[in-house]
Amino acid sequence: MNYAEESHQLDAEIFTVIQRWHDYDRDLPEDAFNELALRVFEHQLHYNQPYARYCETQNVSLERMPEHWHEIPPVPSAAFKEAALTTFDPEQAALVFETSGTTAGHTGRHYMESTKLYDAALIAGFDRFMRPDHIRLRYLNLVPNPALNPHSSLGYMMGRVSERRGDGATAWYLHGETFNVDAFIGDLEAAVEYDRPVCIAATAFALVNVLDILHERRRYFALPTGSRVMETGGFKGRSRVVDRDDLYARTAERFGMTNCSIVGEYGMTELTSQYYDDVMVIGHDHSIARVRYKLAPPWLRARVVGSDGATLPDGTVGALVHVDLANRSSCVAILTEDLGVRFDDSLVLIGREHGAALRGCSLAAEDLIVR
Amino acid sequence: MNALRAVPARRVVRAVADAAVRWSDADFPPRVRLLDRIVERTGYTKPVVEYALDQLFGSLTVDSLEATIAGELGSLDVLDEFALRPGRPRARALPAGVVCVISSRTTIGVAIVPAIFALCAKCEVLVKDREDGLVRAFFSTLGQELNEFREVTRAQGWEGEGDAVDLGRFDVVVAFGSDATLGRIAAAMQGGARFIGYGSRASIGYVAREELRDLVQATAIAAGAARDLVLYETEGCLSLHALFVERGGLIDPTHFTALVAHEVERASIEFPPGKRDARASARITNARNLAAFRSAAGSGSVFSDARGSYLAVLDPPASEPPAFLPRALAIHAVDNPSDAIGYLVRHDVPVEAVALAGKREDLRTFATEIGAHRIARFGDLQRPPLGGNHGGRARIADFITWITDER
Numbered sequence: 001m002n003y004a005e006e007s008h009q010l011d012a013e014i015f016t017v018i019q020r021w022h023d024y025d026r027d028l029p030e031d032a033f034n035e036l037a038l039r040v041f042e043h044q045l046h047y048n049q050p051y052a053r054y055c056e057t058q059n060v061s062l063e064r065m066p067e068h069w070h071e072i073p074p075v076p077s078a079a080f081k082e083a084a085l086t087t088f089d090p091e092q093a094a095l096v097f098e099t100s101g102t103t104a105g106h107t108g109r110h111y112m113e114s115t116k117l118y119d120a121a122l123i124a125g126f127d128r129f130m131r132p133d134h135i136r137l138r139y140l141n142l143v144p145n146p147a148l149n150p151h152s153s154l155g156y157m158m159g160r161v162s163e164r165r166g167d168g169a170t171a172w173y174l175h176g177e178t179f180n181v182d183a184f185i186g187d188l189e190a191a192v193e194y195d196r197p198v199c200i201a202a203t204a205f206a207l208v209n210v211l212d213i214l215h216e217r218r219r220y221f222a223l224p225t226g227s228r229v230m231e232t233g234g235f236k237g238r239s240r241v242v243d244r245d246d247l248y249a250r251t252a253e254r255f256g257m258t259n260c261s262i263v264g265e266y267g268m269t270e271l272t273s274q275y276y277d278d279v280m281v282i283g284h285d286h287s288i289a290r291v292r293y294k295l296a297p298p299w300l301r302a303r304v305v306g307s308d309g310a311t312l313p314d315g316t317v318g319a320l321v322h323v324d325l326a327n328r329s330s331c332v333a334i335l336t337e338d339l340g341v342r343f344d345d346s347l348v349l350i351g352r353e354h355g356a357a358l359r360g361c362s363l364a365a366e367d368l369i370v371r
Numbered sequence: 372m373n374a375l376r377a378v379p380a381r382r383v384v385r386a387v388a389d390a391a392v393r394w395s396d397a398d399f400p401p402r403v404r405l406l407d408r409i410v411e412r413t414g415y416t417k418p419v420v421e422y423a424l425d426q427l428f429g430s431l432t433v434d435s436l437e438a439t440i441a442g443e444l445g446s447l448d449v450l451d452e453f454a455l456r457p458g459r460p461r462a463r464a465l466p467a468g469v470v471c472v473i474s475s476r477t478t479i480g481v482a483i484v485p486a487i488f489a490l491c492a493k494c495e496v497l498v499k500d501r502e503d504g505l506v507r508a509f510f511s512t513l514g515q516e517l518n519e520f521r522e523v524t525r526a527q528g529w530e531g532e533g534d535a536v537d538l539g540r541f542d543v544v545v546a547f548g549s550d551a552t553l554g555r556i557a558a559a560m561q562g563g564a565r566f567i568g569y570g571s572r573a574s575i576g577y578v579a580r581e582e583l584r585d586l587v588q589a590t591a592i593a594a595g596a597a598r599d600l601v602l603y604e605t606e607g608c609l610s611l612h613a614l615f616v617e618r619g620g621l622i623d624p625t626h627f628t629a630l631v632a633h634e635v636e637r638a639s640i641e642f643p644p645g646k647r648d649a650r651a652s653a654r655i656t657n658a659r660n661l662a663a664f665r666s667a668a669g670s671g672s673v674f675s676d677a678r679g680s681y682l683a684v685l686d687p688p689a690s691e692p693p694a695f696l697p698r699a700l701a702i703h704a705v706d707n708p709s710d711a712i713g714y715l716v717r718h719d720v721p722v723e724a725v726a727l728a729g730k731r732e733d734l735r736t737f738a739t740e741i742g743a744h745r746i747a748r749f750g751d752l753q754r755p756p757l758g759g760n761h762g763g764r765a766r767i768a769d770f771i772t773w774i775t776d777e778r
Binding site for chain 2: 058
């Protein structure tokens with residue numbers, strides 16, 4: 001098979017996996033996942049030269065193929081800042097997503113050959129974990145507007161979701177560094193008045209800002225039943241970091257919703273698919289504080305690794321490696337600095353704050369509170 | 372007036388040195404009792420902790436203490452009475468008052484040296500100690516050597532924010548930490564009080580091409596660099612974080628990096644790696660794999676072991692700051708010290724000490740230009756002499772106040 005035939009066939013198989021899960025709740029057994037992951041990886045060794053060269057340094061090549069998806073060398077996410085990691089000519093990319101943060105002036109880029117897998121994966125995951133009740137929502141987006149930020153994966157994601165699952169009154173409030181707070185408040189008021197359930201999609205940092213402004217203005221809302229919040233993105237590069245439980249509690253109070261209407265989404269520019277909190281799927285007693293488990297669609301799996309790269313047993317904290325079959329045209333396995341712990345089929349995200357700091361004659365009395 | 376003021380300075384010094392001698396003995400029962408607690412607190416392995424205690428207490432000798440005091444104050448006698456100093460008016464050094472030393476989480480016994488000099492200045496001293504209680508235990512030994520120490524030394528366990536001290540009542544505060552922390556502490560002090568802050572700093576190394584003439588010499592430098600790297604898990608300000616190696620030597624930078632990697636593995640036998648938290652492990656894994664990715668693309672080289680216990684990366688991008696990770700070293704091939712200066716300035720790396728291999732005068736100039744406080748041999752970065760000027764500061768002069776008699 002030539003490249004076109006091979007990539008087309010793999011895409012079709014992955015697309016089928018996605019559709020079967022989305023439409024018929026058909027899972028992907030471990031052996032089927034393993035077989036497909038290894039074929040996607042083999043395809044990438046053929047056509048993604050930077051990745052193949054890296055795998056050589058890990059003693060993996062077409063001649064020394066792994067037998068299990070755990071053995072696929074994960075490329076560090078920062079490598080997307082170093083090279084175009086694609087199986088195809090990046091000039092021909094249908095989608096180019098850029099990482100929001102830069103390291104030493106470099107922006108990472110994730111090139112995708114087609115929109116088909118990305119769209120199918122995101123809609124399937126969103127439908128399952130964000131709207132298991134199938135409600136058509138009004139999307140109030142506190143994330144980059146894709147019309148202004150075509151390389152924002154988050155913006156693209158919410159653009160697609162709003163288009164396909166929205167009520168036609170989608171709104172965007174971020175314009176560069178500015179936030180149109182009056183428009184946002186006006187739309188919340190309208191949603192309440194006309195009883196239109198909304199989905200507020202926001203980065204954690206934007207959500208904190210919104211809550212601060214609403215606090216200053218002494219505004220509370222009782223959003224219509226079915227309303228929800230999708231929080232994502234963490235506090236990367238921001239000076240202010242807020243405890244997530246506290247953030248969710250404040251959000252629930254401010255918008256008149258239960259804690260389990262707030263869903264944490266975990267995604268990366270370098271991935272095609274996303275994880276979500278289990279809260280809307282499980283539907284638990286929201287008066288009880290509990291750990292939020294991240295769930296993934298069956299074509300996305302995580303393993304937790306130690307410093308030797310080996311998979312750690314369930315219940316052990318380590319770095320996360322994601323294997324995303326929908327990353328067919330880039331790298332199927334991604335190593336992150338995010339910390340997590342696995343329990344059976346779910347994942348608990350421990351932290352996303354990156355970067356080591358200079359430590360001097362010591363780490364000192366950082367916890368000193370001076371009276 | 373505290374009880375120590377009536378004790379002759381030489382007697383104070385002798386008592387400190389005698390206590391230090393007892394603590395230098397690895398079988399001294401209080402030290403034995405504390406060892407596991409220090410290991411538990413720091414995560415360092417026992418050999419590393421033993422080494423730290425040997426270095427710390429081994430340096431507190433009568434000779435070194437007296438030489439340091441006399442070097443800074445002109446003579447020891449000024450601590451007891453008005454005394455003549457060469458070319459200067461007769462003067463007496465009085466204690467600056469009550470001193471607080473805020474200890475740190477990592478460096479073992481970091482508070483002890485300033486506390487000792489504050490005591491030699493006959494100040495009353497409170498140390499905010501760490502969980503292992505090392506300072507408290509050493510103060511107890513001091514009290515056995517000289518009764519007056521019992522009245523002027525206090526070590527309180529550090530319990531976090533609930534145990535915050537009222538810094539306004541101290542005349543001198545010594546603290547170790549980030550600029551932000553030091554700023555907060557300084558802001559809480561009374562006007563007129565002295566603040567001695569030791570901010571976050573790093574140490575680096577520089578190898579001149581002339582020193583890479585043969586394998587024996589290069590291996591010796593690499594062994595020293597390895598020791599400077601692995602001790603205290605690269606956490607201290609005297610740890611080696613970046614190493615600059617000149618091109619043009621008979622041993623080229625790639626070969627030298629391989630030597631360093633080999634020597635790190637050897638040094639790890641004497642000083643095994645300590646406990647590493649998941650975040651540090653994740654960062655090391657990422658840094659190693661990213662370096663491997665770059666290497667595969669033809670940029671730089673990476674050396675590590677299967678466990679990822681260390682990482683030596685040759686020629687990471689100049690745009691990338693040092694990793695500041697346990698046992699992780701960035702090695703940059705350079706043409707001259709200007710290249711190293713450019714890198715350090717670009718990343719705003721505050722340099723505490725520089726290990727130099729080379730006798731050229733421009734290397735001393737280099738050390739001065741980067742603002743280093745100390746030039747050392749490779750292998751000695753983590754063994755600062757007591758008479759040195761840690762943080763570029765005096766040892767005892769900050770703890771006294773002068774009165775001169777010009778009649």
